[in-house]
Amino acid sequence: MSAALDFTPRPGAAPLHRMVLAQTGAEVRAVLRNGEQLLLTMIIPLLVLVGFSAAPLLEVPGRRIDFVAPGVLALAIMSTAFTGQAIGTGFERRYGVLKRLGATPLSRAGLMLAKTLAVITVEILQFAVIAAVALALGWRPHGAPLEAFALVLVMVLAGTAAFSGLALLMAGTLRAEATLAAANLVYLVLLGLGGVVVPVTSFPHALRVVAEVLPITALTGGLRSILAQGGGLPARELLILLAWAAVTLALAARTFRWE
Amino acid sequence: MDSPAVALTDLVKRYGRTIAVDGLTLSAERGAVTAILGPNGAGKTSTIEICEGFRRADGGAVRVLGLDPARDAARLKPRIGVMLQAGGVPPAMRAGEWLRLVARFHAHPLDPGALLDRLGLTEHARTPYRRMSGGQQQRVSLAAAIIGRPELVFLDEPTAGLDPQARHACWDVVGELRARGVSTVLTTHHMDEAEKLADKVVIIDRGTVVAEGSPRTLTGAERQLRFRARPGLDLDELLTALPTGTAAKESPSGHYVIEGHVGPELLGTVTAWCAAEGVTADDLSVERRTLEDVFLELTGRELR
Ligand SMILES: Nc1ncnc2c1ncn2[C@@H]1O[C@H](COP(=O)(O)OP(=O)(O)OP(=O)(O)O)[C@@H](O)[C@H]1O
Numbered sequence: 432m433s434a435a436l437d438f439t440p441r442p443g444a445a446p447l448h449r450m451v452l453a454q455t456g457a458e459v460r461a462v463l464r465n466g467e468q469l470l471l472t473m474i475i476p477l478l479v480l481v482g483f484s485a486a487p488l489l490e491v492p493g494r495r496i497d498f499v500a501p502g503v504l505a506l507a508i509m510s511t512a513f514t515g516q517a518i519g520t521g522f523e524r525r526y527g528v529l530k531r532l533g534a535t536p537l538s539r540a541g542l543m544l545a546k547t548l549a550v551i552t553v554e555i556l557q558f559a560v561i562a563a564v565a566l567a568l569g570w571r572p573h574g575a576p577l578e579a580f581a582l583v584l585v586m587v588l589a590g591t592a593a594f595s596g597l598a599l600l601m602a603g604t605l606r607a608e609a610t611l612a613a614a615n616l617v618y619l620v621l622l623g624l625g626g627v628v629v630p631v632t633s634f635p636h637a638l639r640v641v642a643e644v645l646p647i648t649a650l651t652g653g654l655r656s657i658l659a660q661g662g663g664l665p666a667r668e669l670l671i672l673l674a675w676a677a678v679t680l681a682l683a684a685r686t687f688r689w690e
Numbered sequence: 691m692d693s694p695a696v697a698l699t700d701l702v703k704r705y706g707r708t709i710a711v712d713g714l715t716l717s718a719e720r721g722a723v724t725a726i727l728g729p730n731g732a733g734k735t736s737t738i739e740i741c742e743g744f745r746r747a748d749g750g751a752v753r754v755l756g757l758d759p760a761r762d763a764a765r766l767k768p769r770i771g772v773m774l775q776a777g778g779v780p781p782a783m784r785a786g787e788w789l790r791l792v793a794r795f796h797a798h799p800l801d802p803g804a805l806l807d808r809l810g811l812t813e814h815a816r817t818p819y820r821r822m823s824g825g826q827q828q829r830v831s832l833a834a835a836i837i838g839r840p841e842l843v844f845l846d847e848p849t850a851g852l853d854p855q856a857r858h859a860c861w862d863v864v865g866e867l868r869a870r871g872v873s874t875v876l877t878t879h880h881m882d883e884a885e886k887l888a889d890k891v892v893i894i895d896r897g898t899v900v901a902e903g904s905p906r907t908l909t910g911a912e913r914q915l916r917f918r919a920r921p922g923l924d925l926d927e928l929l930t931a932l933p934t935g936t937a938a939k940e941s942p943s944g945h946y947v948i949e950g951h952v953g954p955e956l957l958g959t960v961t962a963w964c965a966a967e968g969v970t971a972d973d974l975s976v977e978r979r980t981l982e983d984v985f986l987e988l989t990g991r992e993l994r
């Protein structure tokens with residue numbers, strides 16, 4: 432038998448920030464513990480970074496590492512906010528976890544906030560690791576440090592919103608297995624078409640027109656103009672990301688099924 | 691404060707053309723254990739999940755602790771504990787981790803370690819949910835339902851798949867909740883469990899209540915004589931020796947039940963008749979009808 436357990440009712444919700452932080456912690460731990468998620472969010476971006484900065488496979492403008500590093504940072508955002516989140520949320524729905532959480536005092540808005548904070552936390556970890564490896568490989572980001580940091584932050588938040596919208600749209604409507612397959616497929620297609628390592632300028636015209644409105648292209652293009660060219664706010668890319676975010680989040684809010 | 695724990699009036703729930711709940715009215719008193727019984731597909735889970743706020747009713751009125759689970763969800767959720775019929779826990783999450791997480795959503799939770807201990811899960815505290823046995827998973831879900839110190843708990847088949855020890859542990863928990871003034875609404879297919887635990891039993895079939903009351907009132911005052919003997923005794927002949935109004939049946943084969951005014955006289959007649967037939971009546975007993983008898987009588991024998 433055990434220490435005193437007093438079942439006398441004493442109901443009450445914890446303060447919102449405590450609930451959200453607890454859920455955020457659980458979500459981050461789930462990602463870091465899951466082998467496939469780590470492969471997707473850490474290993475693959477690092478392999479792409481090391482592989483493409485070393486191998487002279489493709490013609491790129493400027494120094495190879497300066498071209499590849501921003502692309503890999505964009506890839507990291509996509510892998511966490513889109514692929515990882517879509518698959519994770521899809522299976523949570525399938526296993527009744529979203530439903531069960533819905534019976535706790537944590538509101539749906541609180542749950543969504545926790546998911547967003549968890550995605551951002553994982554992205555910070557990814558950025559730290561990827562930047563460290565890139566710097567070791569000779570990466571020299573351009574632009575005034577503070578200004579570049581602020582601009583990157585804006586682009587990352589907009590990209591995270593756009594990819595999260597896409598992820599939740601898929602996870603909230605498709606079956607978990609379909610989400611798994613579709614999220615991986617979309618990841619590969621966007622990896623190929625989005626200018627992560629292959630410049631879209633090398634595409635045939637028709638393909639390039641399509642590629643340029645993709646969120647991944649906007650994010651890689653935006654990060655590259657800030658970090659490789661020392662440019663100011665990439666307005667066109669930012670608008671593309673915000674448009675994707677607005678459309679996908681609005682659709683997801685209307686179609687998301689919790690069970 | 692006087693509103694019942696749960697009050698449902700003419701509740702209706704449809705899924706496409708299936709009518710899962712069809713004008714169901716029931717009330718569960720505060721501080722009591724209410725058991726909902728019914729065949730597979732009778733509408734138990736649908737009813738409970740409407741109370742929990744997961745599903746919307748298509749008709750009727752729902753009040754849980756005096757609140758509307760759809761409109762007053764934010765006020766109601768901290769006050770109730772929920773155990774789903776299946777699932778609800780992230781498969782990779784460890785039992786202890788899950789309980790600590792759910793505890794952190796509440797203002798005055800129970801201690802997760804002590805609760806794990808109470809339910810015999812201490813050595814599985816670090817086992818991922820998906821690697822636990824079905825019965826261990828059930829216990830984790832039960833623990834999560836009560837960790838927030840709710841006033842009202844909904845347990846959908848809490849003892850399905852539990853071994854006898856775990857079943858008794860679960861009964862003890864429900865008994866203790868009751869002693870502490872917690873209201874419990876549970877579903878079960880175990881009649882003995884309902885008989886033991888419940889203050890009130892509600893039997894539902896095809897989405898409506900077919901009987902309700904305390905286990906005692908449902909099983910009634912009438913008693914029956916039961917015994918086992920070789921199959922195929924001639925009961926019609928026995929009945930001629932018994933007072934009119936007595937009924938006898940063999941079900942299943944070799945198991946005999948005599949219903950009517952079961953007194954010393956009837957007992958004597960039956961044993962004398964058995965002796966004359968040269969059969970030994972095994973396991974002869976005089977007992978009240980069981981809840982299972984009542985249940986089968988009300989809901990029939992065909993499979994759903
Ligand atoms: N989500 C759903 N969609 C469609 N039909 C459903 C759904 N949930 C339940 N039903 C149907 O509604 C009826 C009642 O189901 P419910 O789950 O409430 O029964 P139950 O009494 O809990 O059964 P069991 O003892 O098997 O758990 C069944 O005919 C079932 O097929």
Ligand SMILES: [Mg+2]
Nearest residue numbers: 734735736775
């Ligand atoms: Mg059920």
